[in-house]
Amino acid sequence: MKGKILDFNQESRSGVISGDDGNRYNFDMEQWKGSVLPKVGNKVDFAAKGENAEAIYIETLVAGGASKKIAAALFAFFLGAFGAHKFYLGYTKQGVIMLLVFLFGFILLGIPSAIIGIIAFVEFILYLVKSDEEFEQTYVIGKKPWF
Structure with a gap:
């Protein structure tokens, strides 16, 4: 699923993603697959599992x-x-x-x-x-x- 990071707290190392389906998904750094820290506004691709996001990949750098x-x-x-x-x-x-x-x-x-x-x-x-x-x-x- 595609989405956008709405919030990321560096202290708790967790955040919220707004999915393209209109739902919000919680995540923590264990699920983040990028080499740089997530930032508000990042477009991401992720797997939704209930209210949580898993296997989150940043989508901004294509070619x-x-x-x-x-x-x-x-x-x-x-x-x-x-x-x-x-x-x-x-x-x-x-x-x-x-x-x-x-x-x-x-x-x-x-x-x-x-x-x-x-x-x-x-x-x-x-x-x-x-x-x-x-x-x-x-x-x-x-x-x-x-x-």
């Missing part, structure tokens, strides 16, 4: 996670000062901010433009050092727009 990471990193490296990687990841507001600061930065002797370029380069490095799962969780599912 597109790695390619989205590499493409975003390349955009950040080559066109990052223009905010291209932000637009690619769906962060339109942040992309517009980067683009405008870069373009209008030349009025102020290019200092804001250089800062935007440095920010884009830092994001390029961050994108590359994160695993595919971390990238997917942080920037695609978690929608973290900066660093």
Whole structure:
């Protein structure tokens, strides 16, 4: 069955999944089959057994996670000062901010433009050092727009 994690408590290492059938299922870490901790919003595939979920697998990383990471990193490296990687990841507001600061930065002797370029380069490095799962969780599912 497919579903989405509604709640996860790290202290008790348990949580709740909302199944696509409209029911809620409890789970604990013994049933989690992923390599990273579950997070609220993760899409999962699981087996329902009464009110509990068993054999829970994260569903977010199919084949597109790695390619989205590499493409975003390349955009950040080559066109990052223009905010291209932000637009690619769906962060339109942040992309517009980067683009405008870069373009209008030349009025102020290019200092804001250089800062935007440095920010884009830092994001390029961050994108590359994160695993595919971390990238997917942080920037695609978690929608973290900066660093």
